[in-house]
Every structure is written in structure tokens, then in C-alpha cells.
Amino acid sequence: MSLANGRHYLAIPGPSVIPDRVLQAMHRAAPNIYTGALVDLTTTLIPDLCSVARTTGKVAMYVANGHGVWEAAVSNVLNAGDTALVLATGRFAVGWSEMAVWLGINPRIIDFGLRSAIDPDRVAEALTADKDHQIKAVMTVHVDTATSARNDIAALRRVLDDAGHPALLMVDCIASLCCDRFEMDAWGVDVMVAGSQKGLMTPPGMGFVFFNEKADAIRETCSNVTHYWDWRPRAVPEDFYQYWDGTAPTHHLYGLREALDIINEEGLEHVWHRHDVLAQAYWSALESWSTDGPIEINMSDRESRSHAVTAVRIGAPNGTALRDWMTAKAGVTLGIGLGMAPAGDPAWHGFFRIGHMGHVNAHMVLGVVGALQAGLVALGIPHGKGGLEAAVEVCAAA
Numbered sequence: 438m439s440l441a442n443g444r445h446y447l448a449i450p451g452p453s454v455i456p457d458r459v460l461q462a463m464h465r466a467a468p469n470i471y472t473g474a475l476v477d478l479t480t481t482l483i484p485d486l487c488s489v490a491r492t493t494g495k496v497a498m499y500v501a502n503g504h505g506v507w508e509a510a511v512s513n514v515l516n517a518g519d520t521a522l523v524l525a526t527g528r529f530a531v532g533w534s535e536m537a538v539w540l541g542i543n544p545r546i547i548d549f550g551l552r553s554a555i556d557p558d559r560v561a562e563a564l565t566a567d568k569d570h571q572i573k574a575v576m577t578v579h580v581d582t583a584t585s586a587r588n589d590i591a592a593l594r595r596v597l598d599d600a601g602h603p604a605l606l607m608v609d610c611i612a613s614l615c616c617d618r619f620e621m622d623a624w625g626v627d628v629m630v631a632g633s634q635k636g637l638m639t640p641p642g643m644g645f646v647f648f649n650e651k652a653d654a655i656r657e658t659c660s661n662v663t664h665y666w667d668w669r670p671r672a673v674p675e676d677f678y679q680y681w682d683g684t685a686p687t688h689h690l691y692g693l694r695e696a697l698d699i700i701n702e703e704g705l706e707h708v709w710h711r712h713d714v715l716a717q718a719y720w721s722a723l724e725s726w727s728t729d730g731p732i733e734i735n736m737s738d739r740e741s742r743s744h745a746v747t748a749v750r751i752g753a754p755n756g757t758a759l760r761d762w763m764t765a766k767a768g769v770t771l772g773i774g775l776g777m778a779p780a781g782d783p784a785w786h787g788f789f790r791i792g793h794m795g796h797v798n799a800h801m802v803l804g805v806v807g808a809l810q811a812g813l814v815a816l817g818i819p820h821g822k823g824g825l826e827a828a829v830e831v832c833a834a835a
């Protein structure tokens with residue numbers, strides 16, 4: 438029988454759970470976009486966005502999803518014909534480079550596969566070999582949402598510095614911002630992109646490009662950028678409409694203000710720590726189940742795992758069967774496997790992902806772990822004992 442009635446839980450890696458406070462803040466009549474509360478509120482977002490990105494640099498806001506800010510970031514600093522070194526640990530750095538190709542950029546991809554984080558030594562080799570500095574940017578993701586790999590961005594900065602290479606370091610934090618510790622300035626990141634719908638707990642539709650002075654100086658000589666994507670008027674507007682080059686995303690701004698308040702009330706360090714512990718609760722459950730049967734966390738090394746999303750291998754057709762069971766019987770929607778097997782290939786059904794980003798707490802995680810264990814039992818999928826108990830232990834010890 439179905440036990441799904443009650444509040445549904447969308448546990449996918451974005452869009453994430455939207456707090457009731459954010460929804461309520463958005464539930465209002467259309468505000469004046471020329472003067473008054475909305476204009477005042479928008480100015481307060483800038484320091485808070487820079488603070489969660491850990492930067493004293495600038496931020497440009499866009500009415501766009503992640504793909505939009507991918508394009509925005511590239512078009513401000515890379516010209517047609519420029520080469521970018523793309524460090525792939527799954528799907529998303531490659532996706533970003535595909536956007537760049539449309540702008541004439543020539544990607545040089547180092548592929549670390551679907552189960553490893555970036556190996557800094559291989560990056561060092563590529564940069565050292567680039568004697569005449571053809572590589573203008575190193576593009577990668579902090580967290581790859583398909584594989585749940587988490588990359589060591591500070592190590593990449595050291596590699597660039599050791600090689601004396603001037604390329605910009607451009608990082609996609611769409612999945613990781615406000616989930617995994619990220620220090621834009623301390624780690625020497627020049628350009629960073631993020632979206633509203635993951636750790637920022639706001640509906641999809643707003644994107645952010647953070648940039649430092651080095652990147653802005655390159656923007657000066659860049660001929661690819663169009664007026665709409667130009668980060669300068671957005672980051673330093675003379676008139677309110679210039680933040681967006683048009684109508685403001687009115688309701689998103691109220692939602693985002695509330696979400697940043699929620700983050701500030703908890704404290705960013707605590708937010709990161711909560712994500713760390715809750716991720717470990719999932720990992721402990723999955724590792725217990727994996728002692729017997731087909732379950733396996735995609736990233737074997739804990740140090741290289743995201744705290745925002747966990748990709749799981751469970752063998753076809755178990756992945757789809759378990760996801761379907763969770764939705765129909767338990768009221769939980771899990772993420773599909775992404776980039777693990779081609780659509781149409783039976784192997785495609787052997788994966789799932791759990792999103793644990795943003796507005797997530799212990800009872801939600803323990804609820805999903807318990808429901809997953811019930812699903813494994815109901816579907817007769819072999820698994821080791823003690824998964825739920827292991828997750829309980831992690832929460833209890835915290």
C-alpha cells in the first residue's frame with residue numbers, strides 16, 4: 438500500500454527544498470520597481486552574497502539559471518579563439534565548456550572520469566607544458582552534481598602559482614555554495630558562478646557571477662561580451678534597472694533576502710558543519726548497506742565527496758525501481774543518475790542521487806534513510822544490515 442500521502446519531499450540535487458519562510462516572503466502583490474522597499478532590499482543582498490562566497494570582490498546578478506551564468510562568466514573574460522583548460526570530474530565542467538564553445542572558446546579537456554576528483558599533478562603537467570600561456574582560463578566545478586565529486590580548489594590555486602601560470606581560475610559553485618566550505622578569496626578563485634536554487638534555497642531563476650579585480654581587468658580587453666551579459670553595470674549600477682538590464686526578478690529578491698537571513702541566523706560555519714554531518718549520516722547508512730549486495734557510493738574516498746549530493750550505484754534495474762518505490766510508497770523523490778550511462782541503455786536504471794543541500798535537517802535525512810531501507814526490503818534488493826542504525830549513530834554523536 439502507498440504511505441506517500443503527507444508532505445512530499447523532493448530530495449534531488451536542485452531545485453532544493455524551499456523553506457516556508459522563503460515561500461511566505463514571496464507571497465505578496467507585485468512591488469514598485471522604481472523606488473521603495475524592493476530597491477532598498479536589493480542593496481542589502483550584495484554584501485550578504487559576497488559574504489557567503491567569502492569574497493571582497495564583486496557580484497553581478499542575472500535573471501537566469503546556472504546555464505545563463507555559465508555563459509555570462511565566459512563571455513566577460515574569454516575571447517573567441519582563446520583556449521580554456523577544462524577539468525572534468527563528471528558532467529558539469531564539460532557542460533560549461535560546451536556553452537563556451539558557442540562563444541568560440543577552444544576547450545582543452547582533462548577528464549578525470551566519473552569516480553575521481555581532480556588530480557593536481559596532471560593539471561600541473563598541462564600548465565607547465567603551456568609555455569606560451571595559450572591557456573587563458575582553468576574552468577572547473579567545486580562539486581560535480583552528477584558524480585558527487587568534490588574538488589580541492591585551493592590545491593588548484595597552488596598548482597597555478599607553482600607553475601607561474603597567469604590563467605584565470607574559474608569555478609562553478611552552483612551545487613556547493615552554502616553547502617560545502619568554499620573560500621573564494623582565500624583559495625584564489627578569480628571567477629565563481631552560483632545559482633539561487635540549491636544551497637541558497639530560493640526557486641530557480643536567479644544566477645550570480647562573482648569576480649575579483651584580476652578578472653575585471655581582463656573584462657576590460659574582452660570583445661566577446663554583449664551588453665546584456667556585461668557584469669560591470671550589474672555589479673556597479675547607476676540605476677536600479679541596471680542590476681538586471683530590465684525588470685527586476687521581484688519575488689525572487691524577497692525570497693533570496695529571507696534565505697540569506699536564514700543562513701545568517703544559523704551562521705555559515707554552522708551551515709557547512711550541518712551539511713557535513715548530514716552527508717556523513719547518509720554515507721554511513723549507504724556504507725553499511727554496501728557490505729552485502731549491489732549498493733556502492735559512487736565516490737569511494739570520503740575526502741572527495743560533496744556534502745550537498747551523494748551519487749549511488751545500485752545496478753540496473755534497481756536504481757529506477759527504488760526511486761519509483763520511494764515516490765509511490767514513501768513520498769520522497771530522489772535524483773536520477775546523470776551521465777553514468779546513456780539514456781536508452783538498460784544500465785541507465787542502475788543509479789540514483791540524493792540531494793542533501795540547503796534546508797535539510799536530521800529528521801529529513803533519517804526519514805529518507807529509513808524509507809530507503811524499507812524500499813530495499815520491499816523490493817528484495819540485497820543489502821548489508823544496520824544502515825539506519827549507522828545514520829542514527831552519526832546524528833546522535835553530533
Ligand SMILES: *Cc1c(COP(=O)(O)O)cnc(C)c1O
Nearest residue numbers: 451502503504529580582611612
Ligand atoms: C545545477 C547545476 C548546474 C546547472 O544549473 P541550471 O540552473 O540547471 O542551469 C550547473 N553546475 C552545477 C554544478 C550544478 O549543480
